[in-house]
Amino acid sequence: MxxxxxxxxxxxxxxxxxxxxxxxxxxxxxxxxxxxxxxxxxxxxxxxxxxxxxxxxxxxxxxxxxxxxxxxxxxxxxxxxxxxxxxxxxxxxxxxxxxxxxxxxxxxxxxxxxxxxxxxxxxxxxxxxxxxxxxxxxxxxxxGRHLLKMEGRSFEDYWAARPGRLRNLVRRKGRNSPFALSISDRLTDDLWTDYVDVHARSWKDAEPASGLDFLRALAEREAAAGTLRLGFARLDGRAVATQLWTIEHGVALIHKLSHDRACDGGSPGTLLSHAMFEQAIDQDRVTLIDYGTGDNGYKRDWMEQRVPxxxxxxxxxxxxxxxxxxxxxxxxxxxx
Missing domain, CATH: 3.40.630 (Aminopeptidase)
Structure with missing residues (x-):
């Protein structure tokens, strides 16, 4: 050697x-x-x-x-x-x-x-x-990392197994919701401006400039490869929630979530998650969704396995x- x-x-x-x-x-x-x-x-x-x-x-x-x-x-x-x-x-x-x-x-x-x-x-x-x-x-x-193994299930099957409080929340907030939902596999300057704007109004601590530069580089690279999924919820045209995912080889990675705290009452982030999961499962046909590190309580509602x-x-x-x-x-x- x-x-x-x-x-x-x-x-x-x-x-x-x-x-x-x-x-x-x-x-x-x-x-x-x-x-x-x-x-x-x-x-x-x-x-x-x-x-x-x-x-x-x-x-x-x-x-x-x-x-x-x-x-x-x-x-x-x-x-x-x-x-x-x-x-x-x-x-x-x-x-x-x-x-x-x-x-x-x-x-x-x-x-x-x-x-x-x-x-x-x-x-x-x-x-x-x-x-x-x-x-x-x-x-x-x-x-730990929080994972969801699909094992051949459709989104309907998956959703039926979610906690009742989550399904009821989506049903109530989704009824006559004022939010327009969209998911893009491209990245434009306007979309990135929307992403940064939401993050500045998010419950999360402010992202350092270096972090935003890193995330933009990631989004640009994955958009070029066709693996980016950048989701938005908008209210009267203004983005109020966003999620940055990548999907490749049947594996979805949830990198970042942000939402405008002023819109908490309407749960735009939860409604956007519902749409992102549905597209990943039924359209992209993923076999695994990875919510990444961190033991945030909300992840347990969406995921089924924790890997220490x-x-x-x-x-x-x-x-x-x-x-x-x-x-x-x-x-x-x-x-x-």
């Missing part, structure tokens, strides 16, 4: 990968190079990149990381990321995956004092590799600077 290589430039990574983490090769959005490029450019460009690559024959592993402090590294991920994981190429079997992870874990031990990785859906193999390399590790549950997420913190026992953070993290994990 070659010694792991570290990259500090996404341009160099793109050249090394030669398209192998592009849309045509990677079905999942959160494992593509353009996802990591946009996330770093718009949301954390001030953080140095630490991208690790190990190879054994045709098998490879890539870890997309950043360095928020000297001798500390973190996953290249944030609140827009539904998941983060090592990315394997060349279809390595479990034994080969373990050897590749062992190699990068040893390389990190020689350079770093502390690692934090989140959100992981299943970090078992990575955790084991870190421990074999000599890291002191703490793994703890942290939030995991955070891994690893500390280099050879680095005295890691001892106190390690003790604090271990105690925090014990007390929940």
């Amino acid at each position: 070659r010694a792991p290589r570290e990259y500090h430039s996404l341009d160099d990574v793109r050249q090394a990968l030669a398209g192998r983490l592009g849309r045509g090769h990677v079905p999942a959005l959160f494992g593509r190079l353009d996802w990591f490029e946009a996330l770093h450019r718009h949301c954390c460009a001030q953080l140095p990149l630490r991208i690790l690559h190990a190879q054994e024959g045709e098998a490879e592993v890539w870890l997309f990381l950043v360095a928020p402090a000297p001798r500390r590294i973190s996953a290249l991920a944030n609140w827009y990321s539904f998941s983060w994981a090592p990315i394997f190429l060349g279809a390595p079997d479990p034994a080969a995956q373990a050897r590749l992870l062992d190699a990068v874990a040893r390389a990190l031990l020689a350079q770093c004092a502390q690692i934090d990785l989140y959100p992981l859906e299943d970090g078992t193999e990575l955790l084991n590799a870190l421990r074999r390399a000599g890291w002191f590790t703490v793994s703890r549950p942290m939030g 997420l995991q955070r891994i913190d690893a500390f280099n026992p050879r680095a005295a600077s890691a001892w106190l953070p390690a003790a604090r993290t271990a105690i925090s994990a014990l007390v929940g």
Whole structure:
């Protein structure tokens, strides 16, 4: 096996990968190079990149990381990321995956004092590799993803199984509703202006400019690929609720929701959700809908499965600077 290589430039990574983490090769959005490029450019460009690559024959592993402090590294991920994981190429079997992870874990031990990785859906193999390399590790549950598996159901079947309070709300608010609903797979300057306008009046905290730039880049890229679903509810022509979804390979991802708090009484966001789910299920024929991270109570009404997420913190026992953070993290994990 070659010694792991570290990259500090996404341009160099793109050249090394030669398209192998592009849309045509990677079905999942959160494992593509353009996802990591946009996330770093718009949301954390001030953080140095630490991208690790190990190879054994045709098998490879890539870890997309950043360095928020000297001798500390973190996953290249944030609140827009539904998941983060090592990315394997060349279809390595479990034994080969373990050897590749062992190699990068040893390389990190020689350079770093502390690692934090989140959100992981299943970090078992990575955790084991870190421990074999000599890291002191703490793994703890942290939030979850909310999923809906369609299993061949129509929207009518799905809707009949929703909680009565949700169905009654949609029935009452939908009767003589003043809101006009629309769903677009295109992105125009006018639609984006509407999106930003709704978000400024939303119950959510104000989106930082960098976040809006990231979301626009995402929407533009996915619109070009035909996977964008940008929904609006309008009152007298003005947008009062919006949702940004993507749909690809039968999987719908719900990225962002916003609504004008002044219109809460009419529930435009709920009515828009009803329309978005109906189109995704009956027209786009999705097999899975992913509401992303966060345990917001309203997600339980729409979804049926919660997948727990995991955070891994690893500390280099050879680095005295890691001892106190390690003790604090271990105690925090014990007390929940």
